[in-house]
Amino acid sequence: MHSFLRAPLALLALASLAPVLPAQAQQNTNPPGVPDTKTVGRPVQSAKDPWLYEKSDLVHDDAWKFGRLSNGLRYAVRKNGVPPGQVSVRVRMDVGSLMEQDSERGFAHLLEHLSFRGSVHVPDGESKRIWQRLGVTFGSDSNASTTFTATTYKLDLPNATPAGLDESFKILAGMMSGPDITQKILDSERPVVLAEQREQPGPRVRLQDAMLDLMFAGQPLSQREPIGTVETLNGATPATVQAFHDRWYRPERATVIAIGDVDPALLEQMVVKHFSDWKGTGPAVPTPDFGKPVEGKPVSASIVEPALPVLTTMAIVRPWTVDGDTVIFNQKRMIDLVAIRIINRRLETRARSGGTFIAAGADLSDIGRSANITTVQVLPVGDDWEAALRDVRGVIADAQATPPTQAEIDREVAEIESSMKQRINTAPVEAGAKLADDLAEAVDINETVTTPEFSYAIFRGAVDGKMFTPATVLASSKTVFQGTATRAMVNLHTPDPAITTKVASALEANVAASAKRKLVGNVSFDALPKLGLPGKVATREQILPGTGIEKLVFANGVTMLMRQDPSETGKVYVNVRFGNGLSGLSGTAQTPAWAGEGALMASGVGKYGQDELDALTGRRQIGADFDVDDDAFTLKAQTTKDDLSDQLKLLAAKLVAPGWDPNPVLRAKVATLSSYANLSSSPDAVMNRDLERLLHNGDPRWGIPPKATIEATTPASFRKFWEPILASGPIEIEVFGDMDAEATVKAVAATFGALKPRVASKAPLAPVAFPAHVETPVTLTHTGQPNQAAAVIAWPTGGGTDNGGISESRKLEVLAAVFRDRLLDQLRSQAGVSYSPQVASQWPLGLPAGGKILALGMVPPDKVDFFFELSRKIAADLVAKPIDADELNRALTPLKQQILRMSSGNMFWMRLVEGGTYDPARIAGVETLAADYSRVTPMDVQGLAMKYLRPDKDWTLKVVPEKK
Template sequence: MLRFLRSPLLASFALVTLAPALPVHAQVAPRPVQTAEDPWLYKGSDLVHDEEWKFGRLSNGVRYAVRKNGVPPGQVSVRVRIDAGSLNEQDSERGFAHLLEHLSFRGSTFVPDGESKRIWQRLGVTFGSDSNASTTFTETVYKLDLPTATAAGLDESFKILTGMLSAPAITQASLDAERPVVLAEAREQPGAQERMQDAMLGLMFAGQPVANRKPIGTTAALTAATPAAVKAFHDRWYRPDRAVVIVIGDMEPAVLETLVQKHFATWKADGPNPPSPDFGKPSAEGNPVAASIVEPAVPPLAMMAIVRPWTVFSDTVIFNQKRMIDLVAIRIINRRLESRARSGGSFVGAGADLSDVARSANVTTVNVMPVGADWETALRDVRGVIADAQTTAPGQPEIDRELAEIESSMKQRISTAPVEAGAKLADDLVEAVDINETVTTPEASYDIFKAAVAAKMFTPQTVQAAAKRVFEGTAVRALVNTHTPDPQLMTKVTAALQADVVANGGKRRALGNVSFAQLPKLGTPGKMVSRTPLLPELEIEKVVFANGVNLLMRKDSSEVGKVYVNVRFGRGLNDLPARPSPGWAGEMALVAGGVGKLGQEELDALIGKRQIGFDFDVAGDAFRFNGQTNKEDLPDQLRLFAAKLVAPAWDPNPVIRAKTAVLSGYAGLSSSPDAVLGRDLEKLLHSGDPRWGIADRQTIEATTPASFRKLWEPLLATGPIEVEVFGDMDSDATIKAVAETFGALKPRPASKTPVPVVAFPAHADKPVVRTHSGKADQAAAVIAWPTGAGSAGITESRKLEVLAAIFRDRMIDQLRSQAGISYSPNVASQWPLGMESGGKLIALGMVPPDKTEFFFKLARGIAADLIAKPVDADELNRALTPIKQMLIRQSSGNMFWMRLVEGGAFDPARVAAVETLARDVATTSPAEVQALAQKYLRPDRDWTMVVVPGPDAQAGG
């Protein structure tokens, strides 16, 4: 299974992608098509087998795959896939596949109700992340990542899983307990986005079951569900011959295989395997070609879809050869669209995607976010770019650029394959099974790719033909979202879809050969003043240069081929003014503004075929450039970051684009309780300080390229620099590279601006009230207590994590599992190291509007109980063990250690605290938990907030 790079688009569009897992064919030494005697995954495929996987089939029909993998050490990941999802439901069963997933986790004939969660917690499993499940249109997948797996723990876990699948406790009591949780999950879906999704599914798959078979189901069907009806669904589809068991981890395959055989061989089917439902095929007959909605909470959008029948019946050579060319064509179109958007075109972002959806259709989608409300011009311009690609062949340099990026990605995958996480490999195999594909090795994928290039499969003519092919199909359909009603909208959408367009690729600017030599010069390499061990046991060193730059580095090749780079400069949020400012646009527009004479187009060309990243974020006490690279590209990675500080470019278009995108979706920040919390909560918890939360509309509207530069230019030029380089690198070469880049900079003055005070809001008897315009049955409740901040209290902050975990587990049990009024309550402790205050312990939940007081009563009751008496040993163990296991797993990666020591060059307390991490967590006692609760969970200091439906909320959801 080969994965291709995907073309970047604006953040608000996420990523416009090319395709999911793509297997391709090697032109050299092709294998014969697999026979029934070969491993079951490869039947009908001529791809090279990944011999690390051992496949088998039990006599009852269960198929399995096992593999040894030591990333992270000690962990075993289990995936059990049932070949049944929401498309297997009858009309009266809509939502049953998902409901059954929930019921299976509650208990079985082997394990009492709710006990599996507690058993797994004692084994170090974090509920919701290490143990989880998902239901889609076509499958239900149960997931377990068991840290530090032992023979006894695995045996117990397999017993639980087998019971969940073969004999779940589908009783009236369990149904009455879990049905409200599922209904709460449905209720908590954002209304505007849900309606948008419904409209898209209904249009794209008109006439097919997937158009109205969302996994969440319907309230009517879920409310009417009986134990007998749910059991009938289970008995029909939960069968050994529809199950695939995948086990991968730090154990010998023979041991894992024995476990599968021991526990799953006794599973017996009830009656013959029913035929899978007919998912239908796209048809133009009698189905709509256009749809329109009016959702002010969603940015204006035009979407075009070209649908074709789903044809991935076997993972063959010819299928993949054609698909590869199609995807390269789409990459080129996406790059051209992105170039137009960056230069200030009629759309903020646009991109095409080619995908197979729910075994129902192969779909080419085109999404367009217009500038303002003029979707017609934006759609016409995007169609013009596509038409240009169809009528004029691309130049070979355009094609070669895409191939170079693909090759770079594939080489990186080969180098990092030894440290690919077992859970990721398990998920990849589940995906391959679901979409009728296979998996192969990274080396085999690269050989396939090289053979395809050598065979000249990617020519201007073949790519042009592909650009035509991917926009042809059974039906072409379009959907438009606007913010204001228009009685003629449907007519306009239909006309826009059917209108002839003139091929308009715009002026294609030839970039030529962009090189790192074109970056600004940095000066004479700096001198190393000192090189000292920082944490000898971890082989972390500190290097100081004459200009004041500090380097923290760790040479560790356990993550083969990966080098993490983090550059901290300035004081982050502490440097931003405590008043409205263009600081909000930094993460969206600063990097895109360019470096020296190179704009974003040139930078893309510069790093696209290299393993170089360029991200920017704002921490509490530093601004950060970060990226993942490798040993060979590390010097240029550092050069790029340093050049940005020395000679930032100030292209106005990224600022304008960021402003347009945020304003376009600003109404959505009022469209649900969750959205309102995202907009206002952090700002309110910092007493209205605008450095937190999302900027208000007036601040965004007032931001200009000039005001953006006025704020950010001095911030890039001031404040100390700390460079962190952790991973598979050479220490001496790294010191030399830093000396030639950051070490060559002029000494930077420290900021003299006083750090603004951070204040937690005062206690009040009544909660702060905000309203939303979404579903009338949605609300949110928040309660928070002030804690501490700064590196002097790191030990206490770690023990607060234990308190938060206990609080969270009780909230889940009482608010979700028992009361059934919230699907995803959460409790978290936040302790900012780089600030003098601002820490908090916060609990929140999405609840019905009439249950906010119930939430506060419950949360305060838990807090009072934690204050009144120590937790018992088992409860503490069930909180502590998952935290300890999470730390053990994370500690196998360099990013973990880098985040622990970052900032340590100027704050030695952070470094000293690394050595106490394990002790701080593991020695937490019931008395300490109680003492922390008494210190911080004081009823006279809590702060509360509710988000309730406003007058414009939509009744009935």
């Protein structure tokens, strides 16, 4: 059963070392439509059709219609109206890098690229243009991915008409059966694939390669990264690529998934019409044996990458054995999941309180139909990986030696149950693209899909059958850490000749079971700080007729924008904006603002720390994130109608009585410093660190601060900086979604409306400036691969909402889209210099200046000047003459379709009007939204280019390799 209970292993996902937060959901009553748990399942299906459920006893999701063509191609179609008008198509080929021979490494991915260029039905490059005219954004709405086991082509077609569907299915069918593999196209696209390989971050790639070599030793997967090698890619010829295509691109290896806001019969008709004539070339070739984990291979390895944190990854590998997706298979996996969650919660509690590791986490995954693997990643404090690994193994040993308490189990079970109930609640608004991706992934891992109700019934069957007990979880805690082999890798900052022996010894060393189990006692929202008497509504009015948005002002000065809209079932979005954000900070001095997003919410509320807050909110859909925006600080969450009152209480209490636990600050500091060297390790890392600051003329409010600033941050300085910010400045709240308007007003009145009036700062805001024109590019260096560089060219525009600023910003998006399309064609498709160049228009509505049009490309060092020449040539041409109608249509139609799709969600409307109670122009700008895009003309685009793309105003930057 493919569901959120599966988490793919990310061998390099340092993000997986972030705090292990509990799944959050709501509802305490059983949802409707859930069958009796005693009758869950059905007899194991022995027939091939519906093909997805062979060898499975899971209840079919009848919303899908499954079929099979006479040539062996399988398909699934379904009706779905989220977002309205869109159809999502996935063509999954059972062809990945594991099907390649040694001389073909990278061919599956190369063929993915070639298929998009041209095919039997369209000439080279025309499919992109056709889809643009249909509203498709290249790279997001039309894309593909190649993995170890599959190549999946993705198309999200907005405003799908019968004619557009017919054309799209025709193109996709031609891409599969007859890609145009000529010498010319191969020579054009090969540099793009090599650029994609070149632009990958070297340290992470080397770490991943080393991990694959160790973890999957003796299996093909260890030597089959989908990107391939320079040698094999350069050695590819039309004949060898065609031979690979003919061997593997066959209808019986294809699965077509189509879901969207049309009659499924039409989708089925499209599949039959365009894919039935496809015939394989020559005899079918069996899928190669992917092998099994083997004993007798090295159990330890190391790599020296100073740009990455010291990191230990331990893996227990077992054979991959998924042969049938059954009820009992899923229930046993759920017990394993509970065992892993309990261990992760204990690890997170240890990390939060300080100790030998910043973060640690375990994960259970199936990888590449090659192995089932338990991984444990450990990010130590400093360089002492041995102490950190020992302590983490101690926590695991404790879980294997002593059963968990039933209270621990019940907590995890309750949170999983709440998440599954919330999934049932929100199923009506699940996006079709997400459902299509889920089904494609289920096919990939030999699993199925079922309804959220039957997923929940399977879970309840395990609960009612008393499968979650201290004894069963103890047994799982043992089995998930047993396997064919246990292997570990350590990344170091300096070489250690004895490291492999040390790692092997660390794996074999006896560890004392950690007895430090922190159990959180009873927690209650009633124990949060008191907020005062409910406030009164001073004014309430409807704004923007037809949108359902209301504006309220409370007696204490708190303002609110509210929209009651049940279209997104079970979802309520909450934003609390206060203060002035970056614009209110010092424009000349460094501050501890950098740690706010990582440590402020984790520092607690009142007497509750993060562990207590997790226990308080874990079984419900209550969250708390913090962002620093240009013009405001923002507390934000997604909740539900039932949980909204307590959600608001939690956020208000954070402003009134913030906790100041020092550990989150220290943890954020250590974690940031541990990876600081990575900020110099590649061109894109350097730009992430410095570009925004440089584009704001060196203003310290933007960009990642210097290392010295991070080192100087203490819990005391953090509190001194943030405490007055939380306590001052006007408050604006947005509550949009599936809620009751009157109950919401009452809840806001009892929380934010009950606060004491807050005084806005009268200090003048520091000005914002764009850097002056430079004759020669600003030059930065990186410590990474010598064949990597980056180039940036930017032109100043504007900011704010005065004098038609909102309308101007929207038209500039069209200019940027035209510029991007030209740069993509000329820099990528024609020159093969960069894999994914970007062009964007940024116009900050909350600042009076600071906007820009920016073009960026990752290029070889010797092509930096070419990037600037080409960008300036494109800019000059846009200034010199109007674009033609077709080019405008191909840029404008995808933009319009993006807006139409987003407008079906409450978040879209919230973002449009946020800040509008203090800046009415933002609200007024909603009324011109359609006109601002639909009335753009070629002359408008030329006029904007003449106004802004001036050669005497541009600013350039290059990031080149450090001289050794």
